[in-house]
Amino acid sequence: MKHLLDTDSLTKDWTERLFKKAAIFKKEIILTHRQGEHLKGLHAGLLFFEPSTRTKASFHMAASMLGADPVTVEVAFSSIQKGESLEDTVMTLDAMGCHFLIIRHGEDQAAAAAAKVARQAHVVNAGDGAHEHPTQALLDAFTILEKGKKFEDLTILFLGDVLHSRVTNSNLSLLKTLGVRKILASGPANLMMPEVERSRHGIKYLAQLDDALSQADVIYVLRPQKERHAEEARIVMAQYRQSWGLTSERVAKSVKKDALIFHPGPMNIGLEIDRDIADGPHSCVLDQVANGLAIRMAVLDTLHQDC
Ligand code: NCD
Helix, strand or coil: CCCEECCCCCCCCHHHHHHHHHHHHHHHHHHHCCCCCCCCEEEEEEEECCCCCHHHHHHHHHHHCCCCEEEEECCCHHHHHHHHCHHHHHHHHHHHHCCCEEEEECCCCCCHHHHHCCCCCEEEEEEEEEEEEEHHHHHHHHHHHHHCCCCCEEEEECCCCCCCHHHHHHHHHHHHHHHCCCCEEEEEEEECCCCCHHHCCCCCEECCHHHHHHHHEEEEECCCCHHHCCCCHHHHHHHHHHHHHHHHHHHHHHCCCCCCCECCCCCCCCCECHHHHHCCCCCHHHHHHHHHHHHHHHHHHHHHHHH
């Protein structure tokens, strides 16, 4: 595989090999504070057209922990501000010899457009519009496994702004490939994926949040993606928390004792999730972040090894 653009194209076998490699990197490099030399002499271009904290920092660290040199293009101070297109920017970094181009962009399919024009670089999609965010789904599945859950037995609930969530999109394909059979969604009707899409993915929509919470082994909380909302979808904060927030009261009342709570970050504390839930015993938020590093190291190394 040359590029990582989505999760549709990933096989179970490829994913399991990636997870094995990520576990080795975690044990032998991350936890021992060593530096690998697997990608020594290579350059990893980071092109982030949308804000990012964890994805950008984690790709940067992943590249350098394997010996590659991260090259950050500061989009706000780059020639993009002079009207240069994504394609021209990609071709420029590719021509300089960047071995990887890690791209986040506000438009669906931006990573695929970059892959079309890159002559030698491996393109990695770090989130494109409401389309896909494959490394997020990979680190989520890796974390579910690490917590001892079995995909075949799992009921996962996506809660919140499913409609605009590239994280959900990437998770849906990957989780199905890995054997998950029961996928639920809950959240405001105007932020829900259309019914045709839901039935295509085999998702059951539950309008009663407590009902959905009581069935879920993994609760995946999503932020309302305000930047992608049309004017009419604007949410009222107090109402959102009351109707759809993962509050302490709701968790105490409806959530299974051994349920795991996931959130890709950034979290809006007090809106979609309460502080003590984000920091509480069910929460896997920081495990997700930590595993993101191992997964991204494994992705870069696998793309490099594969061709
Ligand atoms: C997500 C993203 O950017 O898609 N965050 C992330 O990468 N960890 C989710 C979000 O912004 O809500």
